Amino acid sequence: MRAPDTILPLLVEALRFAAGGVEILHGVSFSIEAGQPTVVIGPNGAGKSVLLRLLHGLLPPGGGAVRWAAAPDRAAARQAMVFQRPVLLRRSVAANVAYPLALAGIAPRERARRAEEALDLVGLAALAERPARRLSGGEQQRLALARAAALRPEVLFLDEPCASLDPSATRTVEEIVAALARRGTKIVMTTHDIGQARRLAGEVIFLHRGRVLEHAPAPRFFAAPEAPEAAAFLQGDLVW
Ligand SMILES: Nc1ncnc2c1ncn2[C@@H]1O[C@H](COP(=O)(O)OP(=O)(O)OP(=O)(O)O)[C@@H](O)[C@H]1O
Numbered sequence: 647m648r649a650p651d652t653i654l655p656l657l658v659e660a661l662r663f664a665a666g667g668v669e670i671l672h673g674v675s676f677s678i679e680a681g682q683p684t685v686v687i688g689p690n691g692a693g694k695s696v697l698l699r700l701l702h703g704l705l706p707p708g709g710g711a712v713r714w715a716a717a718p719d720r721a722a723a724r725q726a727m728v729f730q731r732p733v734l735l736r737r738s739v740a741a742n743v744a745y746p747l748a749l750a751g752i753a754p755r756e757r758a759r760r761a762e763e764a765l766d767l768v769g770l771a772a773l774a775e776r777p778a779r780r781l782s783g784g785e786q787q788r789l790a791l792a793r794a795a796a797l798r799p800e801v802l803f804l805d806e807p808c809a810s811l812d813p814s815a816t817r818t819v820e821e822i823v824a825a826l827a828r829r830g831t832k833i834v835m836t837t838h839d840i841g842q843a844r845r846l847a848g849e850v851i852f853l854h855r856g857r858v859l860e861h862a863p864a865p866r867f868f869a870a871p872e873a874p875e876a877a878a879f880l881q882g883d884l885v886w
Pocket residue numbers: 665666670688689690691692693694695696697806836838
């Protein structure tokens with residue numbers, strides 16, 4: 647049963663965005679429910695990152711609306727985002743996780759408990775006291791996931807979280823994302839990696855040149871995409 651204070655579903659209505667006189671999103675509409683990960687896929691430049699930033703409130707819509715099933719301040723407090731390249735504080739691994747918890751008003755003892763639990767989840771407990779900026783790229787991304795997970799968001803946005811990682815680090819991040827999804831966190835992520843989408847998605851939103859051409863359960867999408875552009879993308883034919 648859905649918790650009474652959920653911020654989902656998320657309703658996206660005729661959402662537009664333009665920058666420098668160029669229309670990047672042309673009025674996209676869809677809804678996102680609780681459940682398995684929603685993966686936004688599409689070619690480079692389709693507008694995936696811009697869409698995620700609009701959903702998370704980092705960019706103001708040029709038109710249309712992003713509506714959560716809760717008041718805006720509650721919706722903002724119950725969501726988090728991880729970017730392609732994490733920005734880490736010049737502090738220890740543990741301090742990087744604890745800092746946003748302090749900002750969120752979590753008491754010190756609970757902060758330490760949550761930081762430990764989150765570092766365990768991503769396999770960084772043994773590196774808790776290491777300077778965060780000395781971690782490898784893959785470890786830094788796992789730390790960014792721990793930092794977000796410690797906030798216990800209902801919705802976690804991930805923007806190409808494995809873009810700069812090697813296959814092994816990518817697999818580790820995917821396992822963490824799958825574990826978070828199993829724990830009930832709603833994952834909304836972008837990727838242009840079809841294999842990753844197959845491994846993680848419960849449903850797919852296919853974005854092409856600023857338009858949603860398909861929104862479907864993952865098994866259906868991968869077995870029989872309806873949009874010709876989606877079929878071409880899955881075959882590796884569609885670069886743009
Ligand atoms: N602030 C901005 N000002 C101008 N153009 C922008 C801005 N942000 C994004 N764009 C342009 O909007 C288009 C969509 O960008 P976006 O980063 O959302 O694509 P994407 O689907 O995430 O691509 P990729 O897979 O390469 O990350 C691109 O052509 C990009 O250059």
